[in-house]
Amino acid sequence: MTANDAVTLLRTYAEALEATHPVPAEHSDLDGLIFNVEEERLPALALPLLDAAAPRRISPLIAVTLGLAAALAVLAGYALLNDDSDVRTGDGTGASGFVFEGETVIREDPLVVIAVRPPEPTFDTSELGTRIVFEPIDLEGEGLDASIDAEIGRLETPLPPTLVEPQTRKISLLWMDELRPKIVGVVDWTSDITISGTPPGSPVRVSDGNLGVTIDPDNPAASLRPPQTLSEFRDQRGDPRSLFIGGLTHGAGGSMELVASLDIAVLQLIIDDESMWAVPIDGLAVFPADLLLNTSIEIVAFDVNGEEVARNMTTMAER
Amino acid sequence: MNVDAETLLVEARPKLWRAFLGGLGVDRAEDALSESLAWAWENRHRLNEMDNPVGYLYRVGVTRSTPRRKPAELPSPQDVGLPDFEPGLVPALEELTEKQRTAVWLIHACGWTYPDAAKAMNIGESTVGTHATRGLTALQNQLTKERT
Numbered sequence: 334m335t336a337n338d339a340v341t342l343l344r345t346y347a348e349a350l351e352a353t354h355p356v357p358a359e360h361s362d363l364d365g366l367i368f369n370v371e372e373e374r375l376p377a378l379a380l381p382l383l384d385a386a387a388p389r390r391i392s393p394l395i396a397v398t399l400g401l402a403a404a405l406a407v408l409a410g411y412a413l414l415n416d417d418s419d420v421r422t423g424d425g426t427g428a429s430g431f432v433f434e435g436e437t438v439i440r441e442d443p444l445v446v447i448a449v450r451p452p453e454p455t456f457d458t459s460e461l462g463t464r465i466v467f468e469p470i471d472l473e474g475e476g477l478d479a480s481i482d483a484e485i486g487r488l489e490t491p492l493p494p495t496l497v498e499p500q501t502r503k504i505s506l507l508w509m510d511e512l513r514p515k516i517v518g519v520v521d522w523t524s525d526i527t528i529s530g531t532p533p534g535s536p537v538r539v540s541d542g543n544l545g546v547t548i549d550p551d552n553p554a555a556s557l558r559p560p561q562t563l564s565e566f567r568d569q570r571g572d573p574r575s576l577f578i579g580g581l582t583h584g585a586g587g588s589m590e591l592v593a594s595l596d597i598a599v600l601q602l603i604i605d606d607e608s609m610w611a612v613p614i615d616g617l618a619v620f621p622a623d624l625l626l627n628t629s630i631e632i633v634a635f636d637v638n639g640e641e642v643a644r645n646m647t648t649m650a651e652r
Numbered sequence: 653m654n655v656d657a658e659t660l661l662v663e664a665r666p667k668l669w670r671a672f673l674g675g676l677g678v679d680r681a682e683d684a685l686s687e688s689l690a691w692a693w694e695n696r697h698r699l700n701e702m703d704n705p706v707g708y709l710y711r712v713g714v715t716r717s718t719p720r721r722k723p724a725e726l727p728s729p730q731d732v733g734l735p736d737f738e739p740g741l742v743p744a745l746e747e748l749t750e751k752q753r754t755a756v757w758l759i760h761a762c763g764w765t766y767p768d769a770a771k772a773m774n775i776g777e778s779t780v781g782t783h784a785t786r787g788l789t790a791l792q793n794q795l796t797k798e799r800t
Contacts, residue, residue, distance in 0.1 A: 335792070342795075344761055344763075350673050350732050
């Protein structure tokens, strides 16, 4: 079969599919659609980002991932993927690439663990905006193994522009949506990756996926510096503090992934004038965000006592 | 781009509908279309700033519609009025990876441009081309194998 034959088949099938499944009646009239949008849809579309009293549960629509940190386990009632004989629990060594206390290992090579949720903040968070809460992993869900395999493949793919071979150290099994679990990998790079084309004072140029940029919170122009390995970054304490943008999904329904050192208790993200916050898990937090050109982004990190330890402002630039 | 929003939506609607039918499945297509058009109208002032608004609206529909528990299933050719059609096409499509299937569907079944498909999938144009090429090749191979 030639490529043209295959394309002809596809188009014929697509035309027949559309012919037998016409656009629904309520969408066939644009005036009616506008009426429906303005009368019914807008309230449902509005994100309750300023309602601090009603935590917003992260929607399955949004590709979000979270890391995990020490402390409270929410593993009660979770089924394990493997036999108990294949599972070991953490011994509290605490560093990236090792198993934290309370984590359950479900694969050894590469290391895949079930995320553990940290304790709730004890300071007043009512001024921080809407809390982003992440649903626990459903280990009974379909496709978990395939999703883990896919994440391993993604993390172990060399990334441009440096083509550095990432060294996957540990994969934290995080939040799940209706279709598949969302997992994040803690990947260490040992090269001096830099992001070109962004001198101090200009908007920060960031990338999707694993390749991120370290922002110096002491420099209001958001200058760049070569990132440390993630292990070093996550275990750092004291000044200067850094927040690492682990990944961005641009556009509507997008997301921003933040990596902080493990002693950060709360991360606040302010997109334009809307504020959200989350408790990082394993130093990672992800927020839903419509990240469009010229979006203003402010990130604030708080320690366990509610003291601000880092703050950075930037503006989305073109990729 | 300086296009009247209503004109853009009228033109985009059938393109998006076919894309969602094959890309997300019949069950989810209406939900995705609703979400993308609603967002488009609410944000119509932004549409003129976009180079590839249809691709962007596809992505909105994908991210804002409710995922289904099962992967998207396509109706058999018999169910869409093609009784003597190649029976292996739908299974072959469902065998592709999600990215290959989406790229093949948008570019070859729907006739989208590479920039629109890239915007829809939030990947580079060369990458979408790679997925489309590999997906089409996989389809050809599978259909050829089934015929022999």
